[in-house]
Amino acid sequence: MIALSAVARHEIDDALNVALDRLRIRSAALGEASAALGEATVASATGGKRLRPALVVAAFEAFGGDIGRSPGLWRVAAAFELLHAAFVVHDDLIDGDIERRGIPNVVGRFRERALARGGDAADANLLGAAAAVLAGDLLLFEATRLIATAPVTASQRAALFVLLDDAVLVSAAGELADVEQTIGADLPPTDSLIRTARDKTAFYSFQAPLAAGALLAGASDDERAALESAGSAIGVAFQLADDLIGTFGSRAEAGREPGADLRASKRTPLIAMAAETEYWPRIASALAMAPTGPIAIAHAQRELAASGARERAVEMITDTLRSARGHAADAALPRDAVVLLATLASAVEDRIPR
């Protein structure tokens, strides 16, 4: 979503590699099981797009920070990737997923390990879950440790910990709400689902990394507040676009089976918006059939589009991004910060499947 300089990309990768190599080596010194845990943990934090570190660095530069003179920046940027990895590992565990990007995740690896050691299915469940709990703990701790020991001033560290503290708590609240919203017969209202997306993803993925970069660059409190509001809106729009991709996106857009959210009967704001239309009885029947296969998925897609819910979701993304651009303009942010937010907003718009 953001073009960073080659130097910046290299420094982010370097900071992450140092942290991950260290984790791998130290785990290996504690025995064979620990070595396997270290490998799986490192693998889970490898191969992502590193969006969150890029946001930290982009915001830092947009507020006039000099990347040549901020040794703490890279550790803070890397910390946000590790925080993300921690949440993904624990989220996969909660969701019962055993793969990510087509290869076994921590749960999947340790399920296989249990079976290879003569365990049965119950042992595989147990060991997979145990390893995922622990891998997430290691990553969460490492993210925190990187910030606690980064070469920044005492007041920067204090401000970063306020942010990180919020990120951990808000994400936990969002993750829990996300699970609770799958329980019971009633579909939650649209605004509850959007609030959950904001808490679960937008805060730690957009708002907090942007704020971290800005505070390291010395942005004022007012500037940071405007940036955080815009970042939150962009994060919500990103998630809404993600729901559209999971529902209507092609295989190329989704990077997985098309209509996966329909197959999984996922309760997204898009579905909640459809429930508010007069077409809901037809849509509900179509959605109930969607898990049965591609033909039923295509039918559900048509019903959702015909109800106007798809169009309403696109409008909501557009409105949300307009509000993000508004926050940037109202607060008279530096020109580079306005450009950064506009770039992010455009990138989100470009993700909407047509």
Next chain:
Amino acid sequence: MIALSAVARHEIDDALNVALDRLRIRSAALGEASAALGEATVASATGGKRLRPALVVAAFEAFGGDIGRSPGLWRVAAAFELLHAAFVVHDDLIDGDIERRGIPNVVGRFRERALARGGDAADANLLGAAAAVLAGDLLLFEATRLIATAPVTASQRAALFVLLDDAVLVSAAGELADVEQTIGADLPPTDSLIRTARDKTAFYSFQAPLAAGALLAGASDDERAALESAGSAIGVAFQLADDLIGTFGSRAEAGREPGADLRASKRTPLIAMAAETEYWPRIASALAMAPTGPIAIAHAQRELAASGARERAVEMITDTLRSARGHAADAALPRDAVVLLATLASAVEDRIPR
């Protein structure tokens, strides 16, 4: 196990209460589900014996620290209690426990919550596990945050983070090994099981808190090394005594059903020692029956005692505590530190069921 002054106990409780009240209030601001998570998280960190904070403070005083002039001490002490609470919550999740001290733990509370919201058994499992993952994350982060933001010098913070980093990694290695040792037909060797006890419990419960107190008091590297060796030995002895309690202890000693470890077919070093005797075939049959009820448990207890394994375990505790006292004497630790270690060793000896 340790008698602290009323002032010290009050300060520890105060630091913990501040952290937990803060967590409760901030969680409540994020919605009803988050409020319930905050309550459950706080409850999971309440009501323990607060042994680990006491060890931090006792070591601090034993190395000449002045508790009236060390504002960071209490936060560091509190952090070790929260670290313990985090590990307990995640350990309960991994073990499938839904109660602790006779009341529902985080998993148990959220299982009930799912059912009350119209969920089925699968929803209860899902929500219980999700809440426990998140509660442990909140506690782990809070423990780390307390140390990251404690009013200590930069070099003290760096040293504390080396310690905390080891505590998190070593405990994870121990927890994973503990789970793996339940898998497969073969009983692991005694020394592997003792290593696991050291990693899973002794390090973060004894060695690290003692070392943290000593480093805040300005102990030398040699003194700290000797203290850590002794602390590790005491921690292992504590765990071996715990196994004896779980196997032979009365209801009063165990605070639960007598013979709970036998009922759960737990693979303890005690059992591994029994497997090294000529009586193993008889013991193995007795152990296989133990889960069936009190008469079978009493039979297994008699067979274990007759094999000499109980006696050997007591000897191993005595030997381990002797080595702890030896570390203290060899390093010429300050008199108060020698007394502290001797007090701890005696307290462990007194726990051995007779």
